[in-house]
Amino acid sequence: MFETLKKATLDKIFVLMAEYAADPREGKIDLGVGVYKDDKGITPIMTSVKKAEQKMLESAKTKVYKGVVGNKEFSAAIVDLALGGVVEASRIRCVNGAGGTGALSILMNVISRARPGGRIFISDPSWPNHWPMAELVGLKPHYYPYFDAKTRKVDFPAMLAVLDTLTADDTVLLHGCCHNPTGANLTPAQWDDVAASLQKTGAFPLVDLAYLGFGDGLEADAYGVRKIVSSVPESMVAFSASKNFGLYRERAGVAIGIAKDGASADVVSSQMQNVIRATISQTPDHGAEIVRIILEDKDLRAEWEAELNEMRGRMQRLRVKLAEAIRQKSNSKDFDFIAEHSGMFSLLGLPEDVVSKLKLDDAVYMINDSRINVAGIPEDRIGELADKMLAAIR
C-alpha cells in the first residue's frame, strides 16, 4: 500500500528547527521557529505557570475525561481575556483545541461543513500552515494582498480592494495581532475599515489569535478581534496559549464560535464537538487547567501579566537595538522597519540566497522567506549579527 504514497512536504519551520539542532557550530544563532527566548537563549517556563502547575498537582484528584468541550472554565476565562465582553455570552460557544492549531483545525472543519469547497482568503504572505490546513478540510485557499515588500508595511489599499470584492460565501482568515510572518500590523482605523468591509460583503471572518499580548499589550492587541466580532453577526476565533503562556508542547487553545443567537450557537457547538469526537475524542487538559488557574487567581494573573509585559518589552528592545546597529553600520535607514514592526516576527525582505548564505557561512538561522523571530536575537551580539547580515547582503 505505501508504494502509492509520495514523500510529503514538511513545514519549513520545523525542517529548519531540526537543521539548527543538528548544527554543531559554537555560537549559532536561532532566529527561526517562533518560540520566545530569554537573554540566555532559553525558552523558560514562566514562574506563574510553574506556580499554577504546582497548585494543580497538589489539588488534582483524577484524570478522568472532562467531556468533549473540554475545560469550560478555561474557555470562559479566555473569552473574557480576548473578547472583553463585546459580544453577549448567549451567542458564544467554545471548545478547547489542542493548541491554537487544533482550535483552528476544528473551526476550519466546521466552516467547510457549512460551505463545502468554499473559498478562504489568506493574507499574502501568511503562516505557512494556514494554506495546507485549509486544503486538508476541503476549503479552497486564495490570497489577499497584505505586505508591501518595498515599504515593509501593510499594503492596506490593495488588501481592502480585494476584501471588498468577496461574497457572503467566502471566509477571510485574519491575524488578530502580531502578523506572522511579516510583523506589519493593521492600525485601529484599518481594523475599522476591515469590519466595515465585512459588514458590506457578508464575508465570514475567522480570526487567528496566537500572539495576544506580544505586540502592544493585552488590551491594544485585542482591538482588532473585538472590533470584528462585535461588528458582524457570525464569526470565529482561534486562540492559542502556546506563546503568551509559554505552553507550547502542552497544546492549550480555544475554538470560539460566535453566532447570531443562542439557538444557532448551539448548532455550531454541536458541530465543533462532533469534529473533536471524530478526530481526537477529547482535548488535552494539562495546559488548559494551568491557564484557568492563572486567570482565575488575582495574584497569579498579575504575575503572569508582569512576565508577559517583560517578554514583550524585551522583544521591543531587541528590535530597536538591531535596527540601530544596522543603521549605524550601513548609514542607511533601510532596516528601520524592524523597530516599527510589532510582535514576534519581522520579514526582512532578503533574497533566499542571502538567507541561505547566512545559514551556511555564519550559522545564522532564519526562515527562507527571511522571517526572523526577534526573541532569538542575542542581545550581547547584536553588532556581530548586524555585521553578518550586512556582509551577506553586499
Ligand code: LMR
Ligand atoms: C511559528 O510560526 O514559528 C510558530 O507558530 C510555530 C509553528 O507552529 O509554526
